[in-house]
Amino acid sequence: MTHGRPPITSWSLEALDLRIHVRVGGAGTPVVLLHGYGVSGTYMLPLGRSLARSFSVFVPDLPGFGRSEQPRTPLGIAELAATLAECLDVLGLERPAFVANSMGCQVVTELAVRQPGRVGPIVLVGPTVDPQRRTARRQLVDGLRDAAHEPRSLLARAARDDASVGFRALLATARSALADRIEERLPLITQPTLVVRGEADGFVGQNWAETVASLLPQGRLVVVPRQPHAVHYTRPDLVAQMVNELVLEEVEQTGSQLPWSFPHWHVAAAEADEPRTGQDALPLGRDPRGKQAIVLAPNE
Numbered sequence: 489m490t491h492g493r494p495p496i497t498s499w500s501l502e503a504l505d506l507r508i509h510v511r512v513g514g515a516g517t518p519v520v521l522l523h524g525y526g527v528s529g530t531y532m533l534p535l536g537r538s539l540a541r542s543f544s545v546f547v548p549d550l551p552g553f554g555r556s557e558q559p560r561t562p563l564g565i566a567e568l569a570a571t572l573a574e575c576l577d578v579l580g581l582e583r584p585a586f587v588a589n590s591m592g593c594q595v596v597t598e599l600a601v602r603q604p605g606r607v608g609p610i611v612l613v614g615p616t617v618d619p620q621r622r623t624a625r626r627q628l629v630d631g632l633r634d635a636a637h638e639p640r641s642l643l644a645r646a647a648r649d650d651a652s653v654g655f656r657a658l659l660a661t662a663r664s665a666l667a668d669r670i671e672e673r674l675p676l677i678t679q680p681t682l683v684v685r686g687e688a689d690g691f692v693g694q695n696w697a698e699t700v701a702s703l704l705p706q707g708r709l710v711v712v713p714r715q716p717h718a719v720h721y722t723r724p725d726l727v728a729q730m731v732n733e734l735v736l737e738e739v740e741q742t743g744s745q746l747p748w749s750f751p752h753w754h755v756a757a758a759e760a761d762e763p764r765t766g767q768d769a770l771p772l773g774r775d776p777r778g779k780q781a782i783v784l785a786p787n788e
Contacts, residue, residue, distance in 0.1 A: 494540040496533060496547075498555075503574035509555035510575065511547040514540030517735055518581050521547045522572070524590025524616075524718075525665060526658055528554025535587065535720045538728035543735070546584070548575055550595070552657050562657045564664035565591075569598035576606055585735050587611040587727070589720055590691065591665050601673045609738045610681040611731055614689050614717045615670065618696035622666055674703035681707050682734050684727065686715030710782045 496513040511529060519539055521532040529547040536545045549556040550568050563571065572595060576584070585608045588596045593615035600607040681704045685697040694711070701709035710730065712719050720727045 493537050496536060496540065496545075501575065501578045503578055504571050506551050506559060506571065507557040508551065508571070508575055509549045510579070511536065512545065513537070514543050514545045516543045517739075518544045518546060518584035519731060519735070520576075520581070520584045520586050521545065522586060522588040522592035522596055523547075523550065523553065524588075524592050524614075525661060526553075530554065531718065531721050532587075532589070534724040535727055538724045539587075539731060542732060543585075546579060546581070548572070550592075552661070558657065562660035562664075564661075565594050565598050565668045566602075568595045569602060572596070572599055573603055573606060582606070583608040585609045585611075585731065585738075587613065587720065587731055588615075589613040589718060590616050591661075594665060594668050594670050597670055597673050597677060598668075600677045600679060604678060607679055609734045610677070610679050611684060611727070611734060612681060612700065613684045613720045613727065614686065614692045615683065615697075615700050616691055617666060617668065617670065618691070618693060619669075619671060620696070621691070621693075671699070671703060674700060674707075675705065677704055679706065680734060680738060682730060683707060683709045684719060684730065685709065685711050686717060686719035686722070687711055687713045688715060689717045689719070691717050708782070 494514050496511050499510045499512055501508050501510060509529075511533065513536060521529065521536055521539075523529045523532055528549045532547050536547050539545045551563055551571050552558045576582075583606060586596045588610070590613075593612040594617070596607065596610060597612075597615075600610065683697055683701045683704070685692055685694070689697075697709055697711070701707040712723060712726065715722050
């Protein structure tokens, strides 16, 4: 692994007649980072910078979020997955690894079921929506509880992103996310999948996290003590190490890698630094049975 912080650059591409903003950095096996509801890909950048030391990293803003174009009609989970597939085509990514948070987990699992050959190993950080919490009122209460544990820098970012999206689009996306039945797709996903839950996650309870891992044919669960819903933001180096181990396992099993190199058509722009939330990299324990939850020790 190389040291330092490889630069993250901003690209603009077209997918399904929409202008999509993507941040790109690093070199090597490709990893796509997918944001959640009401935010842009910006809060994925701490993790992206950690991963860019070893991988090619791609952080798209889904349509209607961040710097990507707002569609005339807000897109649902299936339409977001279709746009994501088109982005992979434009970028020349055949079977990248994915790290998704919250609603992003719904989008990538939709893609994995519709086009399984397009998706490599997956890390689901705080996957939504728990069927027992599938009401707007419950999600609001959960959001308020989780906010007490999230860093102020992330809450400020989310507030800015919400304002840029607009209430109508946020409401339409929320309805689609709540109507989505991720639990019906999970048994159909054949990719090695790691489920990551922050112990203080206000949206994802332990029972639901264990259910997600058990429904996945190749699912495992890791619980990170004292961390919130966006554990990839508060502990980026730790999650990056999990991704590294998952990808290495895939390489060992398949005997091949999917290297990616920069094409010549892009015009790069330097990406402004975000508040740093880096932590020292920590060891990740393994569960040889593959299903029992791994709970990291408090000092980890």
